[in-house]
Amino acid sequence: MTGGGGEIRAPYRAFAEWLGVQHMETLRQKAAEAEVLFRRSGITFAVYGDEEAAERLIPFDILPRIISSAEWSKLEQGIEQRVRALNAFLYDIYHRQEILKAGKVPVDLVIQNSAFLPEMIGVDPPRSIYSHIIGIDIVRTNENDFAVLEDNTRTPSGVSYMIENRETMMHLFPDLFSRNRVRPVENYPDALLKTLESVSPRNLDAEPNIALLTPGIFNSAYFEHSFLADQMGIDLVESCDLAVIDGFLRMKTTEGLKRVDVLYRRVDDLFLDPLVFDPTSLIGVPGIFDVFRSGRLAIVNAPGSGIADDKAIYSYIPEIIKFYTGKEPILANVETYNCRDPEGLKYVLSHLPDLVVKEVHGSGGYGMLIGPRSTTDEIEAFRAKIIADPNNYIAQPTLSLSTCPTFINAGIGPRHLDLRPFVLVGDQVRLMPGGLTRVALKKGSLVVNSSQGGGTKDTWVLQE
Amino acid sequence: MLSRTANDLYWLSRYVERAENMARLLEVGYRIVLLPRQDEGFHEEWRSTLESAGCLDGYTQRHGELNSRNVIHYMLFDVGNPSSIASCLASARRSARAQRTALTREMWQSLNGSWLEFSAIKPASVTSNSLPELLDWVRSRSALYRGAMLNTILRNDTFYFSQVGTFIERADSSARILDVKYYHLLPSSDLVGSGKDNYQWVALLRSVSAHRSYRWVFKDEYRPLKIAEFMILNRQMPRSLRSCYDEITLALRDLGIFYGARNDCHATAESTRDLLLESLIESIFQSGLHEFIQDFIARNNKLGNEISSAYHFSD
Numbered sequence: 001m002t003g004g005g006g007e008i009r010a011p012y013r014a015f016a017e018w019l020g021v022q023h024m025e026t027l028r029q030k031a032a033e034a035e036v037l038f039r040r041s042g043i044t045f046a047v048y049g050d051e052e053a054a055e056r057l058i059p060f061d062i063l064p065r066i067i068s069s070a071e072w073s074k075l076e077q078g079i080e081q082r083v084r085a086l087n088a089f090l091y092d093i094y095h096r097q098e099i100l101k102a103g104k105v106p107v108d109l110v111i112q113n114s115a116f117l118p119e120m121i122g123v124d125p126p127r128s129i130y131s132h133i134i135g136i137d138i139v140r141t142n143e144n145d146f147a148v149l150e151d152n153t154r155t156p157s158g159v160s161y162m163i164e165n166r167e168t169m170m171h172l173f174p175d176l177f178s179r180n181r182v183r184p185v186e187n188y189p190d191a192l193l194k195t196l197e198s199v200s201p202r203n204l205d206a207e208p209n210i211a212l213l214t215p216g217i218f219n220s221a222y223f224e225h226s227f228l229a230d231q232m233g234i235d236l237v238e239s240c241d242l243a244v245i246d247g248f249l250r251m252k253t254t255e256g257l258k259r260v261d262v263l264y265r266r267v268d269d270l271f272l273d274p275l276v277f278d279p280t281s282l283i284g285v286p287g288i289f290d291v292f293r294s295g296r297l298a299i300v301n302a303p304g305s306g307i308a309d310d311k312a313i314y315s316y317i318p319e320i321i322k323f324y325t326g327k328e329p330i331l332a333n334v335e336t337y338n339c340r341d342p343e344g345l346k347y348v349l350s351h352l353p354d355l356v357v358k359e360v361h362g363s364g365g366y367g368m369l370i371g372p373r374s375t376t377d378e379i380e381a382f383r384a385k386i387i388a389d390p391n392n393y394i395a396q397p398t399l400s401l402s403t404c405p406t407f408i409n410a411g412i413g414p415r416h417l418d419l420r421p422f423v424l425v426g427d428q429v430r431l432m433p434g435g436l437t438r439v440a441l442k443k444g445s446l447v448v449n450s451s452q453g454g455g456t457k458d459t460w461v462l463q464e
Numbered sequence: 465m466l467s468r469t470a471n472d473l474y475w476l477s478r479y480v481e482r483a484e485n486m487a488r489l490l491e492v493g494y495r496i497v498l499l500p501r502q503d504e505g506f507h508e509e510w511r512s513t514l515e516s517a518g519c520l521d522g523y524t525q526r527h528g529e530l531n532s533r534n535v536i537h538y539m540l541f542d543v544g545n546p547s548s549i550a551s552c553l554a555s556a557r558r559s560a561r562a563q564r565t566a567l568t569r570e571m572w573q574s575l576n577g578s579w580l581e582f583s584a585i586k587p588a589s590v591t592s593n594s595l596p597e598l599l600d601w602v603r604s605r606s607a608l609y610r611g612a613m614l615n616t617i618l619r620n621d622t623f624y625f626s627q628v629g630t631f632i633e634r635a636d637s638s639a640r641i642l643d644v645k646y647y648h649l650l651p652s653s654d655l656v657g658s659g660k661d662n663y664q665w666v667a668l669l670r671s672v673s674a675h676r677s678y679r680w681v682f683k684d685e686y687r688p689l690k691i692a693e694f695m696i697l698n699r700q701m702p703r704s705l706r707s708c709y710d711e712i713t714l715a716l717r718d719l720g721i722f723y724g725a726r727n728d729c730h731a732t733a734e735s736t737r738d739l740l741l742e743s744l745i746e747s748i749f750q751s752g753l754h755e756f757i758q759d760f761i762a763r764n765n766k767l768g769n770e771i772s773s774a775y776h777f778s779d
Binding site (some may be wrong): 252 | 467562564723
């Protein structure tokens with residue numbers, strides 16, 4: 001909220017004025033009310049292996065994160081540039097592989113990567129788009145700059161919280177919205193539906209049938225799956241509702257079988273088709289990959305798009321952007337050390353207490369080392385893991401997360417946070433002004449993942 | 465609509481209705497157990513309650529001897545009993561979660577709230593004094609869900625499948641209550657109307673919340689023949705077999721129009737409704753009330769199966 005000199009930053013002024021005259025007790029009541037609202041509507045998050053709290057609430061912080069109009073428009077341009085480049089990269093590596101031939105990205109890093117699907121080579125998805133729904137994790141690096149911490153190009157989640165958080169804030173603090181001109185995010189489902197429609201492989205005069213594939217009610221993001229299907233008015237299907245018959249994907253309805261044209265799947269690549277990938281998968285549909293390959297079905301996001309958000313590829317993204325757009329990246333990466341590179345490895349091993357080290361394929365805050373918060377023993381144990389398999393690790397400085405005032409029981413204090421805007425790629429690029437702000441609730445903690453006890457905030461992008 | 469969605473909506477309604485019926489049966493059973501008795505009727509009443517609920521075999525396997533504490537626990541909390549209130553609420557909530565997209569927010573919140581509150585109850589804390597209050601609560605939660613459904617749901621296939629589920633379950637329950645009371649409490653048909661069995665019949669009316677409305681309709685004392693007529697053939701009584709079939713045929717007719725197709729289930733439902741429309745209670749008694757009800761339960765089950773196959777519930 002405050003800049004380097006300690007003064008309140010411009011976008012926060014109206015809000016800070018309001019906050020200054022609030023009673024702590026009122027805020028505490030509002031926070032409690034928010035929890036009741038979330039609990040009652042069942043906005044829960046399942047945590048694997050956490051039997052007791054099989055359905056937990058993600059803590060919601062009632063103080064918003066605010067971004068000015070000027071900041072946002074720069075982010076917007078940077079994000080659009082980035083997602084176009086990511087899709088161009090995906091098309092290229094599954095076709096002519098120019099970027100590998102040009103030596104801009106190491107060949108083995110792509111070809112030997114488990115997120116690279118050889119089955120996708122030569123396959124042409126509708127409109128040549130692989131990753132339609134992308135979540136880009138962004139952090140503020142200084143007063144005027146943002147950098148990308150991570151890309152999520154396979155099945156990013158959290159967008160339902162962006163919408164519900166706003167809904168809750170408007171319910172709790174209607175007066176705040178009359179003081180601040182906050183751009184709306186509620187039309188996300190609409191934009192998503194338009195994006196899905198725009199990649200239908202069927203000729204345009206036929207209204208496409210669109211369905212959302214969920215692994216089922218035990219999936220951690222099930223709430224989001226049902227929320228989105230409901231908001232778009234499309235069927236929420238499980239694998240048992242689908243079958244490949246006569247070369248098309250069909251769903252079983254009360255009136256018999258119905259063709260599916262676009263499948264927004266929230267099932268990982270490897271579980272998608274037991275005939276092609278993991279034969280033991282029960283949440284996939286046998287034969288679906290063939291239907292996709294033959295151009296009779298759009299799968300969103302396309303299989304194999306995970307290679308673009310691989311943490312080892314991440315450090316090459318600036319190169320990738322230059323290669324496909326011919327321009328400098330508008331949004332920088334967070335400084336990253338690649339342990340596969342000897343220089344990087346050397347640096348990482350000698351600076352472990354200052355770094356965040358991540359597994360290349362890990363997600364959800366698992367399998368990482370946060371140097372400043374770890375004991376000497378933990379650091380040494382991690383050092384051994386890195387030395388044993390350097391290709392599997394990258395590292396980033398810990399100072400890259402900014403903080404924002406957050407309501408905690410004892411009062412208001414600064415907490416680290418990041419931001420995940422959601423961008424849609426179809427016949428056009430659509431970006432909601434906002435996103436999911438994730439906040440570390442423990443003092444000093446840098447881990448914002450919901451599976452690790454992080455919370456969320458409403459994210460305001462102000463109108464000019 | 466997805467077949468799985470239709471199937472879940474249908475069963476969701478059935479489970480909510482079943483939870484309510486379990487509460488009604490328990491309440492009546494308990495009320496009778498409280499009455500001063502001389503003979504073994506105490507156990508017999510629990511036996512008939514369990515039998516009406518379709519839980520007797522399961523109970524016997526689990527507990528053997530009949531006693532109030534075990535019966536109440538088995539019907540309220542035992543998740544090993546698929547018809548216990550705990551199981552019904554859990555199944556309803558599971559279907560609701562799977563079909564969040566088909567339910568309105570109010571429907572989901574009422575079900576989710578019921579499940580959360582019920583799950584928080586510690587079985588040991590339910591004493592005989594607090595039982596009536598708990599059973600009231602179950603009925604009111606069921607009413608809340610139905611109210612939310614009727615007030616907010618779109619009048620399309622989501623509504624029709626929900627209605628069909630509710631009334632097939634209710635018809636089954638009303639028929640079972642009638643059959644068990646009749647068959648087990650009055651083994652000898654010449655006892656009918658003798659007056660001894662009077663309070664059993666009143667209890668039966670109570671279980672369907674109809675002992676007052678009976679008076680309004682008949683302006684007469686409680687007579688078995690009239691009570692049976694009221695429960696089977698009366699079109700005004702919302703838990704009578706006739707009422708249930710009026711609703712079922714209406715919902716199925718709307719479904720047929722919605723999809724532009726009729727199936728076997730339509731003919732079956734209509735013929736059962738016609739039977740209820742045309743029958744006279746005297747002739748039902750003459751040819752055997754038990755036989756009539758057994759035939760009805762079989763027809764009702766057949767209808768359920770035909771609906772399931774017409775709309776591809778289990779393909």
